[in-house]
Amino acid sequence: PIILGIETSCDETSVCLLKGKDKILSNIVVxxxxxxxxxxxxxxxxxxxxxxxxxxxxxxxAFKEAEITTEDINxxxxxxGPGLVGALLIGLNFAKALSISLNxxxxxxxxxxxxxxxxxxxxxxxxxxxxxxLVSGGHTMILKANDYMDFEIIGQTRDDAAGEAxxxxxxxxxxxxxxxxxxxxxxKKGKDIYKFPKPLYNNGYDFSFSGLKTSVLYFMKDNPNAxxxxxxxxxxxxxxxxxxxxxxxxxIKNKINDIVIAGGVAANSSLRKKLSEFSSxxxxxxxxxxxxxxxxxxxxxxxxxxxxxxxxxDLNVDAAPNLSLKEL
Ligand code: ATP
Ligand code: MG
Ligand code: FE
Numbered sequence: 001p002i003i004l005g006i007e008t009s010c011d012e013t014s015v016c017l018l019k020g021k022d023k024i025l026s027n028i029v030v031x032x033x034x035x036x037x038x039x040x041x042x043x044x045x046x047x048x049x050x051x052x053x054x055x056x057x058x059x060x061x062a063f064k065e066a067e068i069t070t071e072d073i074n075x076x077x078x079x080x081g082p083g084l085v086g087a088l089l090i091g092l093n094f095a096k097a098l099s100i101s102l103n104x105x106x107x108x109x110x111x112x113x114x115x116x117x118x119x120x121x122x123x124x125x126x127x128x129x130x131x132x133x134l135v136s137g138g139h140t141m142i143l144k145a146n147d148y149m150d151f152e153i154i155g156q157t158r159d160d161a162a163g164e165a166x167x168x169x170x171x172x173x174x175x176x177x178x179x180x181x182x183x184x185x186x187x188k189k190g191k192d193i194y195k196f197p198k199p200l201y202n203n204g205y206d207f208s209f210s211g212l213k214t215s216v217l218y219f220m221k222d223n224p225n226a227x228x229x230x231x232x233x234x235x236x237x238x239x240x241x242x243x244x245x246x247x248x249x250x251x252i253k254n255k256i257n258d259i260v261i262a263g264g265v266a267a268n269s270s271l272r273k274k275l276s277e278f279s280s281x282x283x284x285x286x287x288x289x290x291x292x293x294x295x296x297x298x299x300x301x302x303x304x305x306x307x308x309x310x311x312x313x314d315l316n317v318d319a320a321p322n323l324s325l326k327e328l
Pocket of ligand 3: 293
């Protein structure tokens with residue numbers, strides 16, 4: 001089948017045409033980073049309006065690049081949550097309109113399942129059970145994938161998400177938005193010499209990053225001459241160490257050798273490097289950088305999984321800003 005994927009949950013407008021399991025015919029991602037950068041974060045109302053600007057244009061462009069017509073697609077997969085309600089509604093309503101006018105079935109997709117499924121594009125032979133470290137702008141979780149559509153939550157953050165912590169610390173350091181990639185590159189020029197706390201390090205599988213963020217803030221007040229590169233490296237190290245420690249501990253303890261990382265923070269070079277140190281014991285999977293952050297290819301891929309199971313959605317489906325992984 002050919003699945004049209006649509007993603008508008010936050011500040012990326014994206015459309016993909018995916019053939020079969022893993023052949024990306026086109027995947028257009030328009031990022032609104034430059035628009036939101038001046039505000040230091042995503043402005044929901046602005047994001048929604050920008051999605052309207054881009055939605056139709058990039059859909060046409062996606063078909064053109066894929067060299068197929070609307071007749072050739074078999075279904076339309078669209079993110080219905082979690083995310084910003086106004087932003088979600090643009091993609092969802094566009095998908096509904098296409099579904100009616102083209103007479104093609106609609107498939108609602110959970111954005112978080114999409115992040116996990118980005119890995120299936122890269123690794124077609126990946127099979128459950130596996131462990132997932134889902135680290136994004138809004139979520140931080142360790143999951144056990146018992147089956148293709150069955151994700152059990154092992155641990156999650158009690159406050160800030162990993163990506164959110166990167167973004168907030170970046171703002172404190174005056175690096176700008178989005179913080180993850182900027183801190184990642186500054187950290188390469190710095191040294192991990194400041195010992196920031198690693199909350200809940202040896203305490204179960206939940207996370208808490210708000211205290212780490214606050215301690216960076218106090219440290220900066222007390223040490224105005226500390227090098228920003230060193231602060232970035234030390235912060236990143238404390239956070240990444242905690243992620244790696246918990247997820248590898250769970251995998252080893254439960255004898256599941258495959259760890260899949262997903263979400264925007266999966267692009268982090270230090271996270272990839274530290275996990276690769278376990279490669280003699282564990283198999284580590286991560287998507288290529290382009291499909292770590294929000295994109296429609298991952299949505300189309302998750303949609304494909306529902307398509308082959310004949311799981312379609314009716315046109316009453318509403319945007320679900322707080323959707324959990326229990327509901328796919
Ligand atoms: P969610 O998927 O939870 O709804 P989101 O869609 O906003 O949230 P993603 O698009 O998955 O999140 O990821 C964006 C986040 O990833 C941002 O917080 C960004 O700072 C972070 N990020 C991107 N690249 C890197 C990197 N190299 N290192 C660390 N963090 C990164
Ligand atoms: Mg984004
Ligand atoms: Fe996301």
